[in-house]
Amino acid sequence: MTIWNLGSINIDMVYDVPHLPAPGETLAANGLTRGLGGKGANMSVAAARAGARVAHVGAVGADGRWAVERMMEYGVDTRFIAEVDAPTGHAIISVDAAGENQIVILGGANRALPGDLVGRALSDAAAGDMFLTQNETSVQIEAAQMARDMGLHIAYAAAPFDAEAATAILPFLDLLVLNAVEAEQLQAATGLAPGNLPVSDVIVTLGAEGCRWFGAEGEREFPALKVTAVDTTGAGDTFTGYVAAGLDRGLPMPQAIAQAQRAAAIMVTRHGTADVIPDLKDVQAGL
Ligand code: RIB
Numbered sequence: 373m374t375i376w377n378l379g380s381i382n383i384d385m386v387y388d389v390p391h392l393p394a395p396g397e398t399l400a401a402n403g404l405t406r407g408l409g410g411k412g413a414n415m416s417v418a419a420a421r422a423g424a425r426v427a428h429v430g431a432v433g434a435d436g437r438w439a440v441e442r443m444m445e446y447g448v449d450t451r452f453i454a455e456v457d458a459p460t461g462h463a464i465i466s467v468d469a470a471g472e473n474q475i476v477i478l479g480g481a482n483r484a485l486p487g488d489l490v491g492r493a494l495s496d497a498a499a500g501d502m503f504l505t506q507n508e509t510s511v512q513i514e515a516a517q518m519a520r521d522m523g524l525h526i527a528y529a530a531a532p533f534d535a536e537a538a539t540a541i542l543p544f545l546d547l548l549v550l551n552a553v554e555a556e557q558l559q560a561a562t563g564l565a566p567g568n569l570p571v572s573d574v575i576v577t578l579g580a581e582g583c584r585w586f587g588a589e590g591e592r593e594f595p596a597l598k599v600t601a602v603d604t605t606g607a608g609d610t611f612t613g614y615v616a617a618g619l620d621r622g623l624p625m626p627q628a629i630a631q632a633q634r635a636a637a638i639m640v641t642r643h644g645t646a647d648v649i650p651d652l653k654d655v656q657a658g659l
Contacts, residue, residue, distance in 0.1 A: 373620050374449075374501045375419050376493060376524065378429045378515050379412015380482040380508030381439050381453065383462040384645050386605070392466055392474045401466075408442045409463055409645035410482065411506045411531060414606045418613025418635065419504075420447035421651040424620045428453055429493045430509060431481040436460030446646070452493035458484040461508070471601035471640065477532070482509045490515040499523030502620050504612075506530075507537045516544040525619075529612045530554045535561035545571045547619070549612045552578055567591055573625060575615065577608055582633065587625060594629050597637040606645035611636040613649075631655060 387401040408417070416428040427449040432439055433456060444450045461482040466474045490511055497503075503519035505512050506529040516526055527547040530538045533554040539561055542548075548571045550558065555566050555576045566574045567586040574586040582596035614635045618628025635655045642648040 373425070374497065375416075375424050375426045375616055375620050376429060376497055376501060376503045376519065377412060377416045377419070377426060378490060378503070378505040378509055378512065379415060380410035380461055380477075380479070380506065381408075381413045381428075381430050381432050381436060381443070382410035382477060382482070382508075383436065383439065383460055384409030384465055384605075385462060386465045386467060386644070389466045389468055392468050392472060405644065407644050407647045408439050409465075409606065410461060411508050411529065411609050412482075413439070413443060414609030414646045414649065415504060415506070415529070415613035415616065416443065416448045417446045417646040418610045418649045419617040419620070421649050422614045422617035422631070422635065422655075423652050424617035425449070426617075427451070427493060427496070429490055429515075430454075431456045431458075431485050431489070432460040433458050433481045436481065442647070452489060454486050454489050456481050456484050456486065465605055467603050467605060467643070471603050473603070473605045475605070477508065479508065485510050487511075490518060494518055494522060494524075497522055497524060500525070502527060502616055504528070504616050505541075507532055507534055512537065513540050513544075516541050520544045527612075527616055529609070530558065531608065533557050542570065547571070547573045547575070547615075549575045549577065549615065551608065552576055575629065577611060579604075583611075583629065585625060585629060592626070594626075594633060596633060599637045599641055601640040603643045604640050606649065607636045607639045609645075610639040610649050614655075634658070
């Protein structure tokens with residue numbers, strides 16, 4: 373099966389800072405690294421590293437050709453990444469000494485996808501494939517509608533959270549992944565707690581506490597592995613990409629979650645985003 377991921381591709385500018393900047397503060401960074409990122413690209417790389425066949429659907433500008441090449445090197449099918457007349461999306465990421473981050477994104481090409489791109493990509497899809505997306509690109513609803521009509525399983529990570537975007541895509545979803553803050557925001561918008569949402573599987577991630585899965589058999593907790601975090605950026609994306617890959621490979625949800633938790637735990641011990649996502653070998657070898 374294939375995972376079709378309609379997702380962002382960002383140039384991540386990661387600043388190593390002593391603490392996260394306060395409003396009005398000018399802060400000297402200790403260093404800067406540039407890497408591949410974007411919630412979409414991170415999830416595609418994670419799912420590919422977890423052994424799934426992944427086709428990424430997205431866009432970059434001419435300044436992002438290197439990012440597409442890198443995704444290809446990481447095993448992602450990049451045939452449906454368009455080059456458009458807009459700058460590649462980017463993210464300004466501050467990471468503090470405790471591994472916490474603060475992220476500002478500019479959508480750029482991610483918000484300027486060609487109108488026919490999703491249709492062209494999904495013409496190669498088959499019923500039973502998975503369609504995955506997040507909230508960093510244009511055309512999410514049209515794409516989810518098309519994927520649903522074709523019999524694909526639809527997964528959505530509700531980040532960055534926007535109540536209007538999340539409620540609009542909700543009727544199409546089979547799997548929803550969101551963090552505790554996003555779950556509260558969605559509950560405020562819909563009046564529905566995670567377990568009552570009209571989605572077969574809902575996973576609420578709880579950071580260092582683990583996650584909670586709401587499925588057909590009710591609610592189940594998965595405590596997190598204990599690690600010392602140096603950078604939490606992209607850990608959630610790694611988790612979602614690994615869950616998607618596990619399900620696509622036919623794993624039962626508890627196994628897919630357990631594997632995804634191990635991948636996310638390794639991820640927080642590394643600096644960087646897509647470029648440092650662990651592969652299945654690392655994950656199976658353990659921490
Ligand atoms: O979740 C982390 C990601 O958020 C970063 O890679 C950044 O590009 C933003 O999309």
